[in-house]
Amino acid sequence: xxxxxxxxxxxxxxxxxxxxxxxxxxxxxxxxxxxxxxxxxxxxxxxxxxxxxxxxxxxxxxxxxxxxxxxxxxxxxxxxxxxxxxxxxxxxxxxxxxxxxxxxxxxxxxxxxxxxxxxxxxxxxxxxxxxxxxxxxxxxxxxxxxxxxxxxxxxxxxxxxxxxxxxxxxxxxxxxxxxxxxxxxxxxxxxxxxxxxxxxxxxxxxxxxxxxxxxxxxxxxxxxxxxxxxxxxxxxxxxxxxxxxxxxxxxxxxxxxxxxxxxxxxxxxxxxxxxxxxxxxxxxxxxxxxxxxxxxxxxxxxxxxxxxxxxxxxxxxxxxxxxxxxxxxxxxxxxxxxxxxxxxxxxxxxxxxxxxxxxxxxxxxxxxxxxxxxxxxxxxxxxxxxxxxxxxxxxxxxxxxxxxxxxxxxxxxxxxxxxxxxx
Numbered sequence: 001x002x003x004x005x006x007x008x009x010x011x012x013x014x015x016x017x018x019x020x021x022x023x024x025x026x027x028x029x030x031x032x033x034x035x036x037x038x039x040x041x042x043x044x045x046x047x048x049x050x051x052x053x054x055x056x057x058x059x060x061x062x063x064x065x066x067x068x069x070x071x072x073x074x075x076x077x078x079x080x081x082x083x084x085x086x087x088x089x090x091x092x093x094x095x096x097x098x099x100x101x102x103x104x105x106x107x108x109x110x111x112x113x114x115x116x117x118x119x120x121x122x123x124x125x126x127x128x129x130x131x132x133x134x135x136x137x138x139x140x141x142x143x144x145x146x147x148x149x150x151x152x153x154x155x156x157x158x159x160x161x162x163x164x165x166x167x168x169x170x171x172x173x174x175x176x177x178x179x180x181x182x183x184x185x186x187x188x189x190x191x192x193x194x195x196x197x198x199x200x201x202x203x204x205x206x207x208x209x210x211x212x213x214x215x216x217x218x219x220x221x222x223x224x225x226x227x228x229x230x231x232x233x234x235x236x237x238x239x240x241x242x243x244x245x246x247x248x249x250x251x252x253x254x255x256x257x258x259x260x261x262x263x264x265x266x267x268x269x270x271x272x273x274x275x276x277x278x279x280x281x282x283x284x285x286x287x288x289x290x291x292x293x294x295x296x297x298x299x300x301x302x303x304x305x306x307x308x309x310x311x312x313x314x315x316x317x318x319x320x321x322x323x324x325x326x327x328x329x330x331x332x333x334x335x336x337x338x339x340x341x342x343x344x345x346x347x348x349x350x351x352x353x354x355x356x357x358x359x360x361x362x363x364x365x366x367x368x369x370x371x372x373x374x375x376x377x378x379x380x381x382x383x384x385x386x387x388x389x390x391x392x393x394x395x396x397x398x399x400x401x402x403x404x405x406x407x408x409x410x411x412x413x414x415x416x417x418x419x420x421x422x423x
Contacts, residue, residue, distance in 0.1 A: 127182025178344025184387030193337025
Protein backbone atom coordinates (compact mmCIF):
# COMPACT_ATOMS: atom_id res chain seq x y z
CA UNK A 1 0.00 0.00 0.00
CA UNK A 2 1.42 3.37 -1.01
CA UNK A 3 1.68 6.19 1.49
CA UNK A 4 -0.82 8.24 -0.54
CA UNK A 5 -3.45 5.48 -0.50
CA UNK A 6 -2.91 4.90 3.21
CA UNK A 7 -3.36 8.59 3.88
CA UNK A 8 -6.61 8.63 1.88
CA UNK A 9 -7.95 5.62 3.75
CA UNK A 10 -7.04 7.10 7.11
CA UNK A 11 -8.77 10.32 6.10
CA UNK A 12 -12.07 8.69 5.15
CA UNK A 13 -12.04 6.34 8.15
CA UNK A 14 -11.48 9.31 10.44
CA UNK A 15 -14.39 11.12 8.77
CA UNK A 16 -16.71 8.21 9.54
CA UNK A 17 -15.60 8.30 13.16
CA UNK A 18 -16.08 12.06 13.40
CA UNK A 19 -19.59 11.84 11.94
CA UNK A 20 -20.70 8.55 13.48
CA UNK A 21 -23.68 10.10 15.26
CA UNK A 22 -25.04 11.10 11.86
CA UNK A 23 -24.52 7.55 10.62
CA UNK A 24 -26.46 6.10 13.54
CA UNK A 25 -29.24 8.65 13.07
CA UNK A 26 -29.46 7.61 9.40
CA UNK A 27 -29.71 3.95 10.38
CA UNK A 28 -32.43 4.66 12.92
CA UNK A 29 -34.38 6.72 10.44
CA UNK A 30 -34.29 3.94 7.84
CA UNK A 31 -35.64 1.46 10.40
CA UNK A 32 -38.55 3.80 11.15
CA UNK A 33 -39.89 3.23 7.64
CA UNK A 34 -42.07 0.07 7.85
CA UNK A 35 -40.95 -1.25 4.48
CA UNK A 36 -42.34 -4.76 5.03
CA UNK A 37 -42.36 -7.09 2.05
CA UNK A 38 -44.97 -8.37 1.59
CA UNK A 39 -46.88 -6.19 0.92
CA UNK A 40 -43.96 -4.19 -0.49
CA UNK A 41 -43.94 -0.40 -0.85
CA UNK A 42 -40.52 1.18 -1.17
CA UNK A 43 -41.83 4.66 -2.02
CA UNK A 44 -41.48 6.44 1.35
CA UNK A 45 -38.05 5.05 2.23
CA UNK A 46 -36.81 5.66 -1.32
CA UNK A 47 -37.82 9.31 -1.15
CA UNK A 48 -35.98 9.72 2.14
CA UNK A 49 -32.80 8.13 0.77
CA UNK A 50 -32.95 10.27 -2.36
CA UNK A 51 -33.34 13.46 -0.32
CA UNK A 52 -30.51 12.44 2.01
CA UNK A 53 -28.12 11.84 -0.90
CA UNK A 54 -29.16 15.12 -2.53
CA UNK A 55 -27.90 16.98 0.55
CA UNK A 56 -24.40 16.04 -0.57
CA UNK A 57 -24.89 16.60 -4.28
CA UNK A 58 -25.49 12.96 -5.17
CA UNK A 59 -28.25 12.45 -7.74
CA UNK A 60 -30.43 9.36 -7.77
CA UNK A 61 -32.22 7.71 -10.70
CA UNK A 62 -35.50 5.92 -9.95
CA UNK A 63 -36.51 2.79 -11.84
CA UNK A 64 -39.97 1.40 -11.10
CA UNK A 65 -39.96 -2.38 -11.52
CA UNK A 66 -43.52 -2.84 -10.30
CA UNK A 67 -46.21 -1.01 -8.33
CA UNK A 68 -44.44 0.84 -5.50
CA UNK A 69 -41.24 -1.09 -6.17
CA UNK A 70 -38.42 1.37 -6.86
CA UNK A 71 -34.80 0.61 -7.69
CA UNK A 72 -32.47 3.51 -6.88
CA UNK A 73 -29.14 4.03 -8.64
CA UNK A 74 -26.64 6.72 -7.64
CA UNK A 75 -23.10 7.29 -8.90
CA UNK A 76 -20.05 9.18 -7.73
CA UNK A 77 -16.53 9.39 -9.11
CA UNK A 78 -15.16 9.22 -12.64
CA UNK A 79 -17.79 8.05 -15.12
CA UNK A 80 -15.46 8.18 -18.12
CA UNK A 81 -12.75 5.73 -17.12
CA UNK A 82 -11.51 3.48 -14.35
CA UNK A 83 -13.12 0.57 -12.59
CA UNK A 84 -16.70 0.36 -11.41
CA UNK A 85 -17.58 -0.79 -7.90
CA UNK A 86 -21.20 -1.55 -6.99
CA UNK A 87 -22.40 -1.18 -3.41
CA UNK A 88 -25.77 -2.92 -3.15
CA UNK A 89 -28.41 -3.02 -0.45
CA UNK A 90 -32.15 -3.66 -0.14
CA UNK A 91 -34.77 -1.46 1.49
CA UNK A 92 -37.38 -4.15 2.17
CA UNK A 93 -37.67 -6.13 5.40
CA UNK A 94 -39.62 -9.23 6.40
CA UNK A 95 -42.92 -8.54 8.20
CA UNK A 96 -42.70 -7.85 11.92
CA UNK A 97 -45.26 -10.56 12.67
CA UNK A 98 -46.97 -10.89 16.05
CA UNK A 99 -46.37 -7.51 17.71
CA UNK A 100 -47.10 -8.97 21.16
CA UNK A 101 -43.88 -10.96 20.93
CA UNK A 102 -41.71 -7.86 20.55
CA UNK A 103 -40.11 -6.27 23.61
CA UNK A 104 -40.09 -2.91 21.80
CA UNK A 105 -41.93 -1.33 18.89
CA UNK A 106 -40.53 -3.05 15.77
CA UNK A 107 -40.17 0.21 13.84
CA UNK A 108 -39.01 2.41 16.70
CA UNK A 109 -35.44 2.70 15.45
CA UNK A 110 -34.33 3.62 18.96
CA UNK A 111 -30.85 3.29 20.42
CA UNK A 112 -30.59 1.57 23.79
CA UNK A 113 -27.55 0.27 25.68
CA UNK A 114 -25.38 0.33 22.57
CA UNK A 115 -27.95 -1.42 20.36
CA UNK A 116 -30.04 -0.09 17.48
CA UNK A 117 -33.47 -1.69 17.76
CA UNK A 118 -36.08 -2.58 15.16
CA UNK A 119 -37.10 -4.72 12.22
CA UNK A 120 -34.36 -4.56 9.60
CA UNK A 121 -31.64 -3.41 11.99
CA UNK A 122 -29.50 -6.41 11.02
CA UNK A 123 -31.16 -7.36 7.74
CA UNK A 124 -30.15 -4.99 6.38
CA UNK A 125 -30.73 -1.36 7.22
CA UNK A 126 -27.57 -1.19 9.32
CA UNK A 127 -25.56 -2.21 6.27
CA UNK A 128 -27.64 -0.07 3.92
CA UNK A 129 -27.04 2.98 6.08
CA UNK A 130 -23.32 2.24 5.98
CA UNK A 131 -23.23 2.06 2.19
CA UNK A 132 -25.16 5.30 1.77
CA UNK A 133 -23.08 7.05 4.40
CA UNK A 134 -19.82 5.83 2.86
CA UNK A 135 -20.77 7.36 -0.48
CA UNK A 136 -21.57 10.70 1.15
CA UNK A 137 -18.26 10.71 3.05
CA UNK A 138 -16.30 10.23 -0.18
CA UNK A 139 -18.40 12.96 -1.82
CA UNK A 140 -18.26 15.54 0.96
CA UNK A 141 -14.49 15.17 1.31
CA UNK A 142 -14.08 15.78 -2.41
CA UNK A 143 -12.14 12.53 -2.96
CA UNK A 144 -11.34 12.33 -6.67
CA UNK A 145 -12.02 8.68 -7.32
CA UNK A 146 -10.26 7.32 -10.44
CA UNK A 147 -13.25 5.06 -11.03
CA UNK A 148 -16.93 4.97 -10.22
CA UNK A 149 -18.77 3.97 -7.05
CA UNK A 150 -22.36 2.94 -7.80
CA UNK A 151 -25.07 2.64 -5.18
CA UNK A 152 -27.69 0.08 -6.23
CA UNK A 153 -30.54 0.17 -3.71
CA UNK A 154 -33.22 -2.41 -4.46
CA UNK A 155 -36.76 -2.98 -3.12
CA UNK A 156 -37.46 -6.68 -3.44
CA UNK A 157 -34.96 -9.05 -1.83
CA UNK A 158 -37.02 -10.64 0.91
CA UNK A 159 -39.59 -12.25 -1.39
CA UNK A 160 -37.11 -13.63 -3.92
CA UNK A 161 -35.85 -10.42 -5.48
CA UNK A 162 -37.40 -10.62 -8.97
CA UNK A 163 -38.06 -6.86 -9.02
CA UNK A 164 -34.69 -5.94 -7.57
CA UNK A 165 -31.18 -7.05 -8.52
CA UNK A 166 -32.05 -9.34 -11.46
CA UNK A 167 -34.39 -6.66 -12.82
CA UNK A 168 -31.70 -3.99 -12.95
CA UNK A 169 -29.05 -6.39 -14.27
CA UNK A 170 -31.27 -7.65 -17.09
CA UNK A 171 -31.76 -4.04 -18.23
CA UNK A 172 -28.06 -3.21 -17.90
CA UNK A 173 -28.84 -0.38 -15.52
CA UNK A 174 -25.70 -1.26 -13.59
CA UNK A 175 -22.46 -2.89 -14.63
CA UNK A 176 -19.37 -3.34 -12.53
CA UNK A 177 -15.97 -4.90 -11.99
CA UNK A 178 -16.89 -5.90 -8.47
CA UNK A 179 -19.77 -5.72 -6.01
CA UNK A 180 -20.33 -5.65 -2.28
CA UNK A 181 -23.74 -6.47 -0.83
CA UNK A 182 -24.17 -5.25 2.74
CA UNK A 183 -26.02 -8.39 3.84
CA UNK A 184 -25.49 -9.44 7.45
CA UNK A 185 -22.30 -11.35 8.20
CA UNK A 186 -19.87 -12.07 10.99
CA UNK A 187 -17.59 -9.16 11.99
CA UNK A 188 -14.44 -10.65 10.43
CA UNK A 189 -15.88 -13.07 7.90
CA UNK A 190 -17.62 -11.86 4.76
CA UNK A 191 -19.39 -14.51 2.71
CA UNK A 192 -17.77 -15.37 -0.62
CA UNK A 193 -19.99 -18.28 -1.61
CA UNK A 194 -23.43 -19.74 -1.03
CA UNK A 195 -25.34 -22.94 -1.51
CA UNK A 196 -27.80 -23.36 -4.33
CA UNK A 197 -31.58 -23.43 -3.93
CA UNK A 198 -34.06 -25.98 -5.18
CA UNK A 199 -37.62 -25.24 -4.09
CA UNK A 200 -40.57 -27.23 -5.34
CA UNK A 201 -44.23 -27.93 -4.73
CA UNK A 202 -45.39 -31.52 -4.46
CA UNK A 203 -49.08 -32.27 -5.10
CA UNK A 204 -50.34 -35.72 -4.17
CA UNK A 205 -53.74 -36.85 -5.44
CA UNK A 206 -56.05 -39.40 -3.86
CA UNK A 207 -59.69 -40.46 -4.02
CA UNK A 208 -62.36 -39.03 -1.73
CA UNK A 209 -64.66 -41.15 0.42
CA UNK A 210 -66.67 -40.87 3.61
CA UNK A 211 -64.36 -40.50 6.58
CA UNK A 212 -66.14 -43.27 8.47
CA UNK A 213 -64.78 -45.74 5.92
CA UNK A 214 -61.13 -44.76 6.23
CA UNK A 215 -58.70 -46.38 5.71
CA UNK A 216 -60.48 -49.05 3.67
CA UNK A 217 -62.31 -46.70 1.31
CA UNK A 218 -60.91 -44.03 -0.97
CA UNK A 219 -57.24 -43.14 -1.21
CA UNK A 220 -55.95 -40.73 1.42
CA UNK A 221 -53.78 -38.06 -0.24
CA UNK A 222 -52.42 -36.85 3.09
CA UNK A 223 -51.20 -40.32 4.06
CA UNK A 224 -49.58 -40.73 0.65
CA UNK A 225 -47.96 -37.32 1.07
CA UNK A 226 -46.52 -38.44 4.41
CA UNK A 227 -44.93 -41.42 2.70
CA UNK A 228 -43.60 -39.12 0.00
CA UNK A 229 -42.13 -36.74 2.58
CA UNK A 230 -40.26 -39.59 4.23
CA UNK A 231 -38.63 -40.43 0.91
CA UNK A 232 -37.89 -36.80 0.02
CA UNK A 233 -36.07 -36.24 3.30
CA UNK A 234 -33.56 -39.00 2.43
CA UNK A 235 -32.00 -36.48 0.02
CA UNK A 236 -29.89 -35.45 3.04
CA UNK A 237 -27.90 -38.66 2.41
CA UNK A 238 -27.48 -38.06 -1.32
CA UNK A 239 -23.75 -38.59 -2.12
CA UNK A 240 -21.94 -35.31 -2.80
CA UNK A 241 -18.38 -34.87 -4.06
CA UNK A 242 -17.08 -31.35 -3.38
CA UNK A 243 -15.15 -30.03 -6.43
CA UNK A 244 -11.43 -29.44 -5.91
CA UNK A 245 -11.64 -25.71 -6.60
CA UNK A 246 -13.90 -25.07 -3.61
CA UNK A 247 -12.58 -27.65 -1.15
CA UNK A 248 -10.45 -25.03 0.61
CA UNK A 249 -13.39 -22.63 0.94
CA UNK A 250 -15.56 -25.38 2.44
CA UNK A 251 -12.74 -26.49 4.75
CA UNK A 252 -12.08 -22.96 6.00
CA UNK A 253 -15.81 -22.38 6.47
CA UNK A 254 -16.21 -25.52 8.58
CA UNK A 255 -13.20 -24.56 10.70
CA UNK A 256 -14.69 -21.09 11.17
CA UNK A 257 -17.83 -22.69 12.60
CA UNK A 258 -15.88 -24.62 15.24
CA UNK A 259 -16.32 -23.36 18.78
CA UNK A 260 -19.32 -21.18 17.86
CA UNK A 261 -23.08 -21.62 17.92
CA UNK A 262 -22.73 -22.67 14.27
CA UNK A 263 -20.63 -25.77 15.02
CA UNK A 264 -23.65 -28.16 14.98
CA UNK A 265 -24.40 -27.02 11.44
CA UNK A 266 -21.05 -27.93 9.85
CA UNK A 267 -22.40 -30.88 7.88
CA UNK A 268 -24.91 -28.71 6.06
CA UNK A 269 -22.10 -27.26 3.89
CA UNK A 270 -21.54 -30.66 2.26
CA UNK A 271 -25.07 -32.06 2.18
CA UNK A 272 -28.38 -31.37 0.49
CA UNK A 273 -30.56 -29.82 3.18
CA UNK A 274 -34.30 -30.38 3.08
CA UNK A 275 -37.06 -28.43 4.82
CA UNK A 276 -40.72 -29.39 4.58
CA UNK A 277 -42.10 -25.87 4.78
CA UNK A 278 -45.87 -26.18 4.35
CA UNK A 279 -48.50 -28.92 4.13
CA UNK A 280 -52.07 -28.29 3.02
CA UNK A 281 -54.69 -30.93 2.35
CA UNK A 282 -58.19 -32.15 2.95
CA UNK A 283 -61.46 -30.38 3.56
CA UNK A 284 -62.96 -31.86 6.74
CA UNK A 285 -62.17 -34.54 9.28
CA UNK A 286 -64.97 -36.75 7.96
CA UNK A 287 -63.82 -36.70 4.31
CA UNK A 288 -60.97 -38.82 2.96
CA UNK A 289 -58.73 -36.12 1.39
CA UNK A 290 -58.25 -36.27 -2.35
CA UNK A 291 -55.43 -33.67 -2.51
CA UNK A 292 -52.41 -32.71 -0.42
CA UNK A 293 -49.88 -30.06 -1.34
CA UNK A 294 -46.40 -29.83 0.18
CA UNK A 295 -43.82 -27.04 -0.31
CA UNK A 296 -40.18 -28.07 0.02
CA UNK A 297 -36.95 -26.06 0.29
CA UNK A 298 -33.74 -27.91 -0.58
CA UNK A 299 -30.34 -26.19 -0.52
CA UNK A 300 -27.59 -27.60 -2.70
CA UNK A 301 -23.88 -27.79 -1.86
CA UNK A 302 -21.12 -27.49 -4.43
CA UNK A 303 -20.84 -30.65 -6.51
CA UNK A 304 -24.53 -31.35 -7.14
CA UNK A 305 -27.06 -29.90 -9.57
CA UNK A 306 -30.80 -29.30 -9.35
CA UNK A 307 -31.36 -31.89 -12.08
CA UNK A 308 -29.48 -34.53 -10.08
CA UNK A 309 -31.37 -33.77 -6.89
CA UNK A 310 -34.77 -33.75 -8.57
CA UNK A 311 -33.86 -36.92 -10.45
CA UNK A 312 -33.10 -38.62 -7.16
CA UNK A 313 -36.32 -37.39 -5.51
CA UNK A 314 -38.55 -38.46 -8.41
CA UNK A 315 -36.88 -41.88 -8.50
CA UNK A 316 -37.73 -42.28 -4.81
CA UNK A 317 -41.35 -41.23 -5.32
CA UNK A 318 -41.76 -43.45 -8.36
CA UNK A 319 -41.20 -46.45 -6.11
CA UNK A 320 -44.34 -45.56 -4.17
CA UNK A 321 -47.84 -46.35 -5.36
CA UNK A 322 -48.94 -42.71 -5.37
CA UNK A 323 -50.29 -40.19 -7.88
CA UNK A 324 -48.11 -37.08 -7.64
CA UNK A 325 -46.90 -34.00 -9.50
CA UNK A 326 -43.85 -31.83 -8.81
CA UNK A 327 -43.60 -28.19 -9.92
CA UNK A 328 -40.53 -25.96 -9.34
CA UNK A 329 -41.23 -22.82 -7.30
CA UNK A 330 -39.43 -19.96 -5.59
CA UNK A 331 -35.66 -19.68 -5.69
CA UNK A 332 -33.71 -21.84 -8.15
CA UNK A 333 -29.91 -21.70 -8.28
CA UNK A 334 -26.74 -23.73 -8.08
CA UNK A 335 -24.01 -23.22 -5.49
CA UNK A 336 -21.84 -20.26 -6.48
CA UNK A 337 -18.84 -18.33 -5.21
CA UNK A 338 -16.27 -15.64 -5.90
CA UNK A 339 -12.57 -16.40 -5.56
CA UNK A 340 -10.98 -14.98 -2.40
CA UNK A 341 -8.19 -13.69 -4.67
CA UNK A 342 -10.54 -11.47 -6.66
CA UNK A 343 -9.78 -7.75 -6.14
CA UNK A 344 -13.18 -6.97 -4.61
CA UNK A 345 -12.78 -9.78 -2.07
CA UNK A 346 -9.26 -8.65 -1.23
CA UNK A 347 -10.41 -5.05 -0.84
CA UNK A 348 -13.08 -5.95 1.71
CA UNK A 349 -11.13 -8.62 3.61
CA UNK A 350 -7.93 -6.55 3.77
CA UNK A 351 -9.81 -3.53 5.05
CA UNK A 352 -11.67 -5.47 7.72
CA UNK A 353 -8.21 -6.30 9.02
CA UNK A 354 -7.05 -2.71 8.48
CA UNK A 355 -9.98 -1.25 10.42
CA UNK A 356 -10.18 -3.82 13.22
CA UNK A 357 -6.60 -5.01 13.55
CA UNK A 358 -7.95 -8.60 13.55
CA UNK A 359 -7.36 -11.35 11.00
CA UNK A 360 -10.22 -11.58 8.50
CA UNK A 361 -11.11 -14.19 5.89
CA UNK A 362 -14.04 -15.11 3.70
CA UNK A 363 -16.38 -18.05 4.25
CA UNK A 364 -19.31 -19.85 2.64
CA UNK A 365 -22.90 -19.37 3.78
CA UNK A 366 -25.55 -22.09 3.77
CA UNK A 367 -28.34 -19.81 2.58
CA UNK A 368 -28.69 -17.84 -0.67
CA UNK A 369 -29.05 -14.18 -1.61
CA UNK A 370 -28.87 -11.63 -4.42
CA UNK A 371 -25.17 -12.46 -4.82
CA UNK A 372 -26.07 -15.27 -7.22
CA UNK A 373 -27.55 -12.77 -9.68
CA UNK A 374 -24.37 -10.71 -9.88
CA UNK A 375 -22.30 -13.85 -10.42
CA UNK A 376 -24.66 -14.86 -13.24
CA UNK A 377 -23.57 -11.64 -14.96
CA UNK A 378 -19.87 -12.31 -14.25
CA UNK A 379 -19.67 -9.60 -11.61
CA UNK A 380 -17.49 -10.77 -8.68
CA UNK A 381 -19.38 -10.23 -5.43
CA UNK A 382 -19.23 -10.83 -1.70
CA UNK A 383 -21.35 -9.92 1.31
CA UNK A 384 -20.37 -8.03 4.44
CA UNK A 385 -22.60 -6.17 6.82
CA UNK A 386 -23.33 -5.47 10.50
CA UNK A 387 -25.60 -7.93 12.25
CA UNK A 388 -26.68 -9.63 15.42
CA UNK A 389 -27.24 -12.92 13.63
CA UNK A 390 -29.68 -14.59 16.10
CA UNK A 391 -32.14 -11.72 15.64
CA UNK A 392 -32.42 -11.87 11.84
CA UNK A 393 -36.03 -12.57 10.74
CA UNK A 394 -36.80 -12.98 14.44
CA UNK A 395 -38.63 -10.93 17.03
CA UNK A 396 -36.59 -8.19 18.77
CA UNK A 397 -34.21 -7.64 15.85
CA UNK A 398 -31.24 -5.44 16.69
CA UNK A 399 -27.68 -4.54 15.74
CA UNK A 400 -24.76 -3.12 17.70
CA UNK A 401 -23.96 0.55 17.13
CA UNK A 402 -20.26 -0.26 17.00
CA UNK A 403 -20.82 -2.86 14.26
CA UNK A 404 -22.62 -0.35 12.03
CA UNK A 405 -19.75 2.11 12.47
CA UNK A 406 -17.10 -0.54 11.83
CA UNK A 407 -18.72 -1.68 8.58
CA UNK A 408 -19.05 1.89 7.29
CA UNK A 409 -15.33 2.37 7.89
CA UNK A 410 -14.58 -0.81 5.94
CA UNK A 411 -16.82 0.34 3.08
CA UNK A 412 -15.08 3.70 2.62
CA UNK A 413 -11.59 2.22 2.91
CA UNK A 414 -12.36 -0.68 0.55
CA UNK A 415 -13.72 1.70 -2.09
CA UNK A 416 -10.40 3.55 -2.03
CA UNK A 417 -8.37 0.35 -2.35
CA UNK A 418 -10.50 -1.17 -5.10
CA UNK A 419 -10.87 1.91 -7.30
CA UNK A 420 -7.27 3.04 -6.97
CA UNK A 421 -5.78 -0.44 -7.56
CA UNK A 422 -3.66 -0.54 -10.72
CA UNK A 423 -4.76 2.98 -11.61
